[in-house]
Amino acid sequence: MSIAATNSVVLSLEGITKRFGALVANDNLELVLKRGEILALLGENGAGKTTLMNILFGHYVQDEGVVRIATADGVLQTLPPGSPGAALASGIGMVHQHFALAENLSGLDNIRLGTEGLLALGGGSAARKKVQQIIAESGLEVDLDRKVAALTVGEKQRVEILKALYRNVRVLILDEPTAVLTPQEADGLFTVLRRLAANGLGVIFISHKLGEVLAVSHRILVLRGGRKAGELVTANADRRAIADLMVGKSVAAVTRTAPVPGKVLAEFEAVSLKAGPGRARLDAASFTLRAGEIVGVAGVSGNGQAAIAALLSGLAVPDSGEVRIYDTPITKADPRALVGMGVARMPEDRQHDGVVGTMSVADNIAIEDVRSKDFARMGMIDRKAMRARADAAIKAYDIRCPGPDAEARLLSGGNVQKLILARVLERSPRIILANQPTRGLDVGAQSEVHRRIIAARDRGAAVLVISEDLDELFALADRFLVVHAGAVSDAGASEGLDRGTVGLLMAGHAA
């Protein structure tokens, strides 16, 4: 039945409940989006954001509740559940974190693809005119005739947004859109979103970065455990209040004392490494890691961070130049040797490289020293010793799991990271590589990880933190390195450094 509604509401989710077995992923959620509004949807992992968006798109069918969306003339209509086609037809558009673009087609063809039949491609001056008009209205500048493969990440994202706008969407959803952008590109995106909203588009902005949520949104909806934890008007909100709503308890801000740098423990001297699978090249990189100091590596992902991590993890050796650990050059790719030298390594992709999902928590904690005297005698494994260490680690690091024998795949991302911390920090390492240490973790787990890293530094460890989250780097790093296109530049002490400078270096401009 059509229901006449106030002109201004474009989307209304009413009493949405979705259960997966015993788990209630969405519990009686309400969400109202008005014309011209930017609504930030905020929540920890597992708070129910993704489930809610999947219901909106018809990928899931809700157990209770209705989705209503406005027609072109502003009348709210019920969206048939479980129908992605209906969701698209009713004017909902989504920009995913990972773009769905055909790399070998031009921007214009990508925009038209899916909306118009394949046979219609080619020619299309009417389509070009329409897209150009959208560009003029929104400020989404893109070269329409270049192949998408040749566009920057920011430009690709603009093509994605244009693709949605071309379909005359009334509701645009962006899933963590800034994860791949430099701060300057993110600012550009925010300007565009404000303009689009001013023209009447309703925008839902999914994020876990508090800073940008405060910068761009009008209203903030915080989810926690599948329920609405709170709703704030952005103008009246602050970081602390939002963080508290997200985790449901007061998050102690991590404090950091001034560093006391000691002697050089690790040194990169003119290190070059050519690109490999999933790894961009590194070009004559030189830097040092000192005891008692946290060095942060900033950069848009894919600019050489993976090469630095591979070298310091013992997975690669330099093609030229030298990596020295305590003055010993590393000449063999041997992770075990580095572990033996007291290097703690936290992998970037902790599910893929950090744990063997089908092995137990105890096995995964012991995996780096399975051959050590602690766990092996004459080639036989001492399961009792492994379990004892796991029991201690579960307590000390608050790893939430059914027990040491539970398979690691059953753990949440935050608990996997705690498991890895327990594995690498237990041996009091002198050098620590923390690669994206809190990516995908909730605020509570984040501050826990940060506290552990700072404690290790205070104990005298040299720490290298690689992160795409500038907030995290500013919270942790004593000194900044910035990577761009394989080159490492020293941005100096974090004290007095401003984001703009880092952002310019990330984009390849000299500071």
Add this chain to the structure above:
Amino acid sequence: MSLRLEPRADASVTLKILVSFGAALAALVLVAIPVLFAGGSPLTAYGLIVQGAFGSMFALSETLNRATPLILTGLAAAIAFRARLWNIGAEGQLYIGALAAVLVGSGLLHLPPLLMIPTVMLAGFIAGGLMMVIPTVLKQRFGADEVVITLLLNFVVILFVQMLIEGPLKDPLSMGWPQSVPLLAEAKFAKLVPRLRMHWGLIMGVAAAIFLWVVVRKTVLGFEIKAVGENRAAARFAGIPVDATMLKVALLSGGLAGLAGVSEVAGVKGYLSADLSPGFGYSGIVVAMLAGLSPIGTVFAAIFVAAVFVGADSMSRATGISNYLADLVVALSLLCVLVGGFFLRFRLRYERAATPMAGA
């Protein structure tokens, strides 16, 4: 309404047992259909198969005799597959192992049985093992696909063996039959029971299964094999020597298949011929999959497969139903076990469209 699959956190022991029985039952029901088509009674046919496989001391001996090489090739597949090393070449490794046994045991050495038999076994193990190490090195060095190489090497090896037994190794006393010179009596396995064919190879197979169980469950090597098999990237990151572990697995896997060849030569035939194995290497893969790659389970799966084949022969003689039924029973059992394994990892969920369409 839609059907969805959701991963299961953990399957209970009861569920695992239920699923195994369900799979066996499903296979028997499915096989009943072609039996009915062939004009037989499924229950009679099944009864005759069981009787033919276990009904007498002779039948039991034949079944265990047949199970012996299957245990060894089954273990060869199980250990390799655990490390995600796809050894499809057990057939060739079996022949190479048999060849090594003949080369060492037909007159080159003269030792008392207590030394001769272990020497022959060692020769067969090393020969079979090297046969698997080669494709593994090619995989590591050049990224060559071990499935293709091990599979094709089977034909290379069998043709090579045929060449030898038609030529330099041919037994001058064989009246022209293409078979090798015989093993010395000191190199042959003793029978377990006089006048019955089952031999000490069976004990060797069971011992190998127990040994492999210890390796898998209790040793550092077993830990490393599991890590390498389940998540190679994480194993490498954690410093486990992935390539060295794979080479150890290759040696072990090929070696076990080689021992199957030794066992057939030293325990059954006494010489090498081109019909030594009716596909024991390939059936070993089925055995390992039926056993869920469990070393102890492999022993039982091998006896099951052997019993089906031995029993089907005797059933066929009694009823006139083709003994191809054995292939059908084994194949359908495998399919049912695989489907059952799928239901252990996932649960099915029906989702109803909760809200009627409105306003459209």
